[in-house]
Amino acid sequence: MADRGVAASRVSLVTIAREWTRIGCIGFGGPPAHIILLRRLCVEKQRWIEDKDFDDGIAATNLLPGPASTQLAILCAWRLRGIAGALIGGICFIVPGLILILALSVVFLDRNAPAWVLGTAAGAGAAIPAVALKASWTLIPASRRGMGARRGEHVRWLVYVVVGGVMASVVGSYLVLAMVACGLVEIVARNRGIAKPSGPARAMSPAVIGHFGVVGGLGAIAWVAFKVGALSYGGGFVIVPLMQHDVVSTYHWMSSTQFLSAVALGQLTPGPVVQTVAAVGYAAKGIGGGLLAALIVFSPSFLFVLVGAPHFDRVRANTSVQSFLRGAGPAVIGAIAGSAIPLGRGLTHLWQIPILAGAMILLFVLRRSVVTCLILAGAVGLVLALSGVPV
Numbered sequence: 057m058a059d060r061g062v063a064a065s066r067v068s069l070v071t072i073a074r075e076w077t078r079i080g081c082i083g084f085g086g087p088p089a090h091i092i093l094l095r096r097l098c099v100e101k102q103r104w105i106e107d108k109d110f111d112d113g114i115a116a117t118n119l120l121p122g123p124a125s126t127q128l129a130i131l132c133a134w135r136l137r138g139i140a141g142a143l144i145g146g147i148c149f150i151v152p153g154l155i156l157i158l159a160l161s162v163v164f165l166d167r168n169a170p171a172w173v174l175g176t177a178a179g180a181g182a183a184i185p186a187v188a189l190k191a192s193w194t195l196i197p198a199s200r201r202g203m204g205a206r207r208g209e210h211v212r213w214l215v216y217v218v219v220g221g222v223m224a225s226v227v228g229s230y231l232v233l234a235m236v237a238c239g240l241v242e243i244v245a246r247n248r249g250i251a252k253p254s255g256p257a258r259a260m261s262p263a264v265i266g267h268f269g270v271v272g273g274l275g276a277i278a279w280v281a282f283k284v285g286a287l288s289y290g291g292g293f294v295i296v297p298l299m300q301h302d303v304v305s306t307y308h309w310m311s312s313t314q315f316l317s318a319v320a321l322g323q324l325t326p327g328p329v330v331q332t333v334a335a336v337g338y339a340a341k342g343i344g345g346g347l348l349a350a351l352i353v354f355s356p357s358f359l360f361v362l363v364g365a366p367h368f369d370r371v372r373a374n375t376s377v378q379s380f381l382r383g384a385g386p387a388v389i390g391a392i393a394g395s396a397i398p399l400g401r402g403l404t405h406l407w408q409i410p411i412l413a414g415a416m417i418l419l420f421v422l423r424r425s426v427v428t429c430l431i432l433a434g435a436v437g438l439v440l441a442l443s444g445v446p447v
Contacts, residue, residue: 067104067136069144076133076148083153083326084427090125090328098132105135116368119377121289122357123328126150130361139362146358150350153327154334158346160321161338165314172438175447179437180324180430181316182408183415185396187323187426190419191293192393199385212245213386220390224297225397231297232287235384235391242383243376276307277340278352281333285353288330289384295322295330297395304402309340312402319399320430330354407445411436 079093091114098105105113110132117127126149133145163169164177203213216238223234280302284295296319303309310318318339322332330353337349364371371377403409411433418424418432441447 067102067141069137069140072133072137072141072145073148076129076145077152079129080149080152080327083149084324085425086323086329087123087125091128094125094129094132098136105132109135112368112372116365116372117361119368119371119381120357120360120364121287122285122360123288123330123354126328126330126354127357127361130358131365134361134365142358142362146354146361150327150331150354153325153331154350157321157325157331157334158338158343160325161318161335161346164317164321165310165335165339171441171447175437175439175441175445176434177317177320177437178313178405178408178447179411179440180320180434181313182403182411182437183429183433184316184319184323185399185403186412186415186419187319187429188293188296188392188396188399189416190426192389193420195385195389195392199389202385203382208245212242212383216242216383216386217390217393220387220392221394222390223387224391224394227301231391232283235287235289235387238387239380239382239384243379246379246382247375274341274345274348276302277337277345277349280307280336281349281352282356284330284333286356289381289388293329293392293395294388295332296399297391299333299336300395300398303336303339307340309336312398313404314339316399316402320434323426324430405446407440 075097079090079097083090083093095110099107099110113128113131113135114124117124117131120127126146129149130142130146134142137144164173166173169177200210200213203209219234219238220231223231280299283298288294288298300315304312304315315336318332318335321335322329325331331350333353334346334350338346341348400412403412414436415429415433418429419426437447
């Protein structure tokens with residue numbers, strides 16, 4: 057991963073800006089769509105990056121906390137033009153979706169929005185618990201294979217899932233501690249010689265989180281965004297249990313219904329799903345809050361790639377890193393599934409329950425895409441609002 061390759065001298069920064077902006081505009085569907093678009097451009101069409109190097113990039117960015125597809129976009133641009141390419145490529149990949157989600161937040165998160173807007177948002181939001189369950193379901197096979205085939209490994213995997221699910225449904229603000237704890241337990245289980253964190257370090261983590269928990273305003277926005285950008289593992293949807301308790305219960309930036317709408321907007325817009333954090337920042341402090349949240353949530357991704365890219369091979373080969381992810385990964389799966397419980401409690405109208413049931417059928421039985429599901433759910437909410445149903 058340290059060698060950027062001969063393509064670095066052939067690809068202009070203008071080309072990177074143009075192509076990464078294009079992917080940022082059409083990248084609907086989350087990380088799978090982003091990976092396909094980046095592979096099609098960099099490997100198949102332009103042949104800037106070898107297929108093996110691209111696959112190595114996917115594997116390396118999946119080891120990092122934060123939005124993996126964003127980090128892959130930054131890494132591909134870094135391989136072509138170094139630091140300048142990474143900065144330009146990453147920004148151009150992020151900005152189109154950021155602009156769109158802030159614009160949609162102005163419309164859909166307005167407390168005085170017209171009934172048709174509220175109905176559309178409530179309809180799409182009603183499908184979000186089903187989307188959470190689907191997101192966790194898709195992560196299970198790879199996680200179980202990676203854990204191993206022994207009985208003890210299966211038992212630990214199940215325990216980590218349960219811990220993540222319980223923490224997400226009960227005390228979401230401390231979910232990060234649960235994921236880290238599961239990762240550390242797995243390190244110890246696989247290598248008895250690895251030292252546990254010292255007592256002061258273990259005691260410090262809750263204190264730090266508790267400290268930021270009482271800070272309001274921009275400091276609170278910064279902390280919530282930092283948790284998502286620097287401490288989230290296992291895919292974009294893990295942001296939901298990481299944010300929900302803080303956003304709805306601690307700081308009261310959003311009602312449960314508005315949070316469901318924000319998550320739906322993050323799923324419907326192109327680019328990384330963590331753009332949802334920008335909608336949260338907007339609800340807290342307007343456009344400035346949304347921009348601050350976006351700046352903080354994506355900064356760790358740039359830092360991880362720019363500092364770590366030359367060392368990714370060693371990181372991937374590190375047994376402690378692999379063990380940590382084997383423990384944290386199942387906790388993430390449980391957390392995403394567990395988030396469906398508080399998300400479901402956010403439904404405020406009886407007519408949303410049939411929409412949720414329909415979303416389950418669309419996603420699990422008919423196997424339609426998340427975007428299709430949310431659009432249909434929003435359309436049903438729109439029709440009901442126009443027909444006079446309370447929203």
